[in-house]
Amino acid sequence: MTFPKAPTYRLLRSIHKWAGLVAALWLFVMGVTGVVLDHHEWRWVSQNSVPSSWTSDRVEYLVPGTVMRHIAVEDGRIVGGSERGAWYSDDGENWSDIDFDGLSGQPQVTGIADLGGEGFARTYLASDEGIWELSADGTKAARIGLPGEHLTSISEGHGADELMVVADMSDILTFDLAGGDLTPVNLEENVTGLSPEVKFHRFIMDIHFGRALLPGNWGIWLNDLGGVAMAVLSLTGILYWFVTRRGRRKFMTMKTQRRWMQWLFRAHAPIIGLLGLVPLLYISISAIPLNHIYGFLDWADGKTVARESLPSAYQLASFDHQIDGVAAWPGEPGRISIATSHGLLETTDNGQSWATDLSVPVEGGAPGANIFRVGDTMFAGFGGGRNFLREADADEWSQLEGTSTAITSAARDGEQVYVKNSQQIYHAPTFTSPMEETGTAFTNAAPGTTLFLFLIDVHLGLVIHSEFKWANDLFAVLAIILALSGPVMWLRRKWI
Template identity: 25%
Template sequence: MVKLFKLHKFFGLLVGLFLLVLGLTGFFINNRQWNFLYTTTVRNVPNTTLMEDKKLFEAYWIDSEDTDHIIVGGKRGIFETFDEGETYSQMTDLQCLAIKTDANASYAATSDGIYVLKDNKWSLYALQGNYVNALAVTDKYLLASIDKHRLLLIKRDDASVVSDTVVKIDASQLQDDITLKKLIKDLHFGRGLLNGKLSALLNDYGALALIFLSLSGYLIWWYIHLKKKAEMSRKLIKWHANSVVVLAFIPLTILAVTGIFLNHSGGLKKFMTETVVPHSVLPPVYSSLTSDICSVDFDGTTYRIGNRYGVYKSTDLKSWKQETKGFAYRMARIDGVLYVSVKDGSNRFYDGVWKTLEDVPYTFKDAYDYDDEVKFFTYKHYEGMMPEFEDATLFSTLRTIHGGVFVAPWWKWINDFVAIALLILGFTGISRWIHKKRLFSKRTSKQE
């Protein structure tokens, strides 16, 4: 046990600060819906962080009557230009997840409900206080997804809610196998174990435990080193090694192992994409996907949702049937044709028959009509036409720090070492905890 203690102490002092940073940044990244992560900005950041920030744009719209008039939406807010992108002004700092328009109006799905554009100003239309992550528009209705969990049908003329549905897909329609790459991403990003927000909460639990372990470990060492505050030191040791903290090493082990894989996703791409994980061994979340609505569509008669398994359709919001396979990341309907952006697969469109969408950007964020031609929006293909910032959001800053690219691409090797050290700390710490529990039990039994 003495050797284990020395090993635990050595690695704890060596990587404790790195683990504290990973815990803090991971906790906030895991709660990416919080508005202050995008309204708080940081200056003097590296170019990698500024580039990461550009990925936060979600929607792009051009006025058909005045092509110089463009509206861009994203996590930093909604921005408008009247000179074809030369200069932009911010219309709101609410997170914008989608902008949907027709001949009569423009609507925005935001972190505070649905907003409508009136007299060149965005004003609240419906669902205030709700995080609307996807939106579809017809001539009479809006279809909105709240927190990837609920589907609301709203009448356009009075903004009244016609129906509020929790999507429940029969398990028979959720039988797809997935690649190892998808599983690793889902596990690391808090969506790969349990239903609803439980997976994300499990990640929060691990992150908060990591923060506490890092801080308390350094304090214990410092107090012992000073040979002062013995009582406080003993209390910290008890808190540092209690069952609640020990259990946190379940999510922490998952995060450490998946993090190493993600650090080398480029080199391991072939292995991770060719390795298929059968549905029979997948965690419970893959048999329900109750909080996985990433995109929505409604043509007036048929409802469609997109999740990590594909596009599902329904005519009554009760019975859902899978139409296509592949992570249906975004959907956009233009002139009666439905366009689907697919992650880790081929983009598709539906005009009565599902077909592969050729020669379009991979995983496009939005689609719009421009001069009788459908255009597809991604931040990479619109360089120089988007709002430019000299600062970056707190979210992008934390994300690049967490991944290491804030410093340099080679920092991933440091993160690898820290992840391995975390596994060693978990093994040595739990071994010592079990040993002390056994000694305590033996002493108790002897006294009896």
């Protein structure tokens, strides 16, 4: 007996065909943009821009945060950097590109560590092209180590002539400035104190963004497979329909037509269709609540999932692609803090064991923090303006006052201190004083909207209409129908 039976097969074929014809174009767009949005580390997608007028208000709010995430200040002069590059300014209004010796264009700057020298000397930048040292006037940078390495965080080290960096969100390395020696920190996946519960909305977001089912880059690659499958299935499905459509056969011989049908069917069903089935389903299903993110967050408030019931990615069995930031505690060899999506973790034995840092007064073990250090002061920044600092000899974290969103960087300059978040640069006499806006026009450094943010607008359909989320729901449902009906049909017609 052949399954499914002929009447069921004909019904499924009709449903599959019309669902595919309605959804194919948009699913192709979703697949292509989804793959690109999986890879924020691709330089071209952050350093190419479109006019700000092309983007929605929802995405436009995010633009300032992409212009400048990290700062250093000396005698009133400012150096700033982000994934879009690095710049310097004498007046906070006009900006010039920093010249990176031997590099065409600019790298993605992922952190700044200022060890205190004459001017900007002994100020170091982490980037997707290694470690760079600024010239004293801040106009130039020379590479001092790790060429070609994608570094994602930097900190002052335990010693006076030491840096600590993170490579590709996975490995912690110490760099000796005096001798140029590089020493990896031996990380053991021995983590205690993780919150037993994971917020439900975070779990759904992790599913959609490829962080839930598999650890590290494996989850991103699985997501990529889903995006590629969505695009290829849309393209091959339309071509198959076109080649087999009655009245379209005049432009090719029957032999050519059959050859096209064979290869289009094989690519569409038994190859890409089956390989991409799982990511296609979880991406499409999780997209529906995320299309209505604010209402979903309100509904999911207080709802959690037991961590022990979740996949291995939630057990932190590996640090691969898990380390968002690093900070070494001054004068305490072996003590390191890292920020991960599962919370702030701390080790006192140089990576042999880790424990959740519950001292930060944020619910749930402090997931999603920015962790960094300036001199003897540690900083932790969270969404909603929940920002904290802790001196090396202090027993508790204290609130940083006056900032509205998560801080990403800080700097000292004589009798003033500075703090950067996504929207402003703030200053005050001390870090414990209420922060005030400087009015620095840092967005002048990189006008326009990054291609990455513009593709978010495209992916969400906001370039078409502000309420396109309802159409996205329809396309997600059609994608689910296609993903479920296709394999059932394949059971009857496995290969041609």
